[in-house]
Amino acid sequence: MSIAYKFSFLLTMPAKAALECIKQNAKVMERTVQELHAELNALTDQYVSLREKQLREENRILTAAVEEAKKQLIRLECQQGIKQISIPNQTLLVATIPLQSASTNDVNKTNLSQTATDTTKEVKPKKEKKPKETKQKLPSSEEPSVDVGRLDLRIAKVEDVQKHPDADSLYVLKINCGEDKPRTVCSGLVKHVPMDDLKNRSVVLLCNLKPVKMRGITSEAMVMCASSPELVEVLSPPIGCEAGETVHCEGFVRSPDPVMNPKKKIFETVAPDLATNDLLQACYKGVPLNVPGKGFILASTLKSCAVK
Template sequence: MNINLIRNFRQFLTASLKMTSKLTIETVKQNAEVAKRTIVELRNELNNLNAEYNNLRAEQLREENAKLLIAVEQARKNLVDLEIANDVKQIPVPNRTSYKIDALATGESAQTVSELVKAEAAPTPNVKDSKPKKEKKPKETKEKSSEDTNIPIDVGRLDLRIAKVEDVQRHPDADTLYVLKINCGEDKPRTVCSGLVKRVPIDELKDRLVVLLCNLKPVKMRGITSEAMVMCASSPECVEVLIPPKDVVQGDLVECSGYIRRPDTVMNPKKKIFETVVPDLHTNENLEACYKGIPFTVPGKGTILAKTLKNVAVK
C-alpha cells in the first residue's frame, strides 16, 4: 500500500514538473514576442522623433540664415551710406537681394525666403523679347569730366551771394553756435550754423544783410544741418561780419574782377576748392574784402567791406 502511494506521488510530481516546464517555455516565448514588438515600436518611434527633430532643426537654421541675410544687407547699406557721406564713388552693380529682405520684413516664412534664394541662384533664361538696356555714353562723360578738370580753382568757383538773416537762435546742443535762417534769394531760407556766439552779439545779426557762401557741402553740426557759411573778416582778437554795399538785395551776386564767376553747384570736398582759395582772401588797407588784392563787388552797387579790420583774413 505504501509503495503504491509512493509510486503515485512520483508520477504526480513528474507530471506536474512536465506541465510547469511547458508553461514556462510558453511564457518565455510570449514574453520574447512582446519584447520584439516593443523593440520594433520603439525603433519606429525613435525614427519618427529623429525625423521631426531634423525638420525642426532645418527650419531653425533657415530662420537663422534669413536673419543673417538681413544683418548682412543692413551692414552693406550702412557701409554704402558711410561711403556716400565721405564722397566715395559708388559703382552700380546688379542687386537682387532686396526682395528677399522685403519678404522677411513683411513676415514671409524662412521657407519662402529660401525658395527666393534658390530662384536667384537659378540661371536666367535668355528672353529675346526683353527690352534692350539703354547704352551709356562714355564719351560725353569723359568730355564733361575733362571740362571740370580744366576749370581753374580760383574765386570764381565760390558761389557768393548777398543774403538776409531772418532769424537767429542759440544752438540747443552747442554753446558756441548760432542757428540762423538766412534768405539768399531762393524759395526758402537756408539753415546756417555759425560759431559767432562769442564774437558777435545776437542783436547785431538779426535782420542784417551778409555775404553768404552758398555752395559748400551741407554738413551736420551737433545734429543740425548747416547749408552755407557767413563770410567774416577775422583776426585772433576780433571777428566782423562783412558789410555789403548800399542798395543791395538778397540774391545779388558777388563777383571779383578778372575772374569768371562759374561756381560749382556743390564744391567737392575732395578737390579742396575752398581750402585752395581761402588763403588768398583778405581785407586791404581800405577795409575791402579781396581775392589776391582784387576787391569783391556787387556789380553796379559797390564793394564788400569790413567794419574796422584791415589786412586780415576773410573766411
C-alpha cells in the first residue's frame, strides 16, 4: 500500500480511528526497528567471533615462526661459538604475589603482633657495616671459536686389544698416541671390526675428551670412525705416519683444549660437520683432515657418511 493511498485512506476515516491506526503503525515500525537491531547485533557478534578466531590463528602461526627463528638463531650462534645465557626463572616472583593480596585486617593484626613483640625486646645499637672491598675483575681472554681446531686429533697405534670383562659390545684397547705411556680406550667396535684387524693398526684418536668410566674401566680417548646405519669403518691415517703426529684442517687454527669441558658441548657442536666426501676423505665442513706433508685421513669404503 503506497503512502499516498494510506494518507487518502486516513482522510476518509474519523479522527479517532485515524489516530488509533497511526499508533498501531508506530508500534509495528518500533517492533521492526527492534528486530533489525537484534539482527544487527547478532551479525556483529558473529563477525567479532570469526575475526577473533582469525586473529588467534594468525597469532599462533606468528608465534611458531618466532620460536623457529629463535631456535635457528641459537643454532647459528652455537656454531659461531657464541655462549648462550639462560633467562633466570621467574617462579620466586610469582610465588610472592599471593602474599600481596592478604586482607587489610590480617596485615594490621600482623603489624600489632610484631609491635607488641618488639616492645619487649631491648633495643641494641646497630653495628656499622664495613664497606665491602670490590675486587677488580681481570678482562677474560676471548673464547676461541668452536670448530675442529678445538679437537686434539692425533695419529695413534693400537698396541693391545682385549674384550671388556663386563660388556660384550666393548673392546678395551691400549693405544700409543705419542705420550710416555699408552692410553686405555673403551670402544664399541666389537660388532663392526674383528679383534685381529685392530691389533697393531694405526688410527686417528680424539685425545682431549674428558675421561669417563665405562663399566668400571676408565676410557681416556676415542677412536674416530666413519659410520653409516649398516657399517662402521675405522679411519686410516696416511702411510708413514708415527704415533703422536697431529691432524690438521686447512683454514682452521689448531688450538685444542687440554680437556674439553662437557658443559660447553664443543665436540657436540663440531660433530655434525664431520663427514667423509666422495673421495673417502674425512672432512670438516667439506675441508679434508690431513697430516701435514703426509696426506689425508681416509675411510675404506664409506662415502658421504658421518665421522664420529
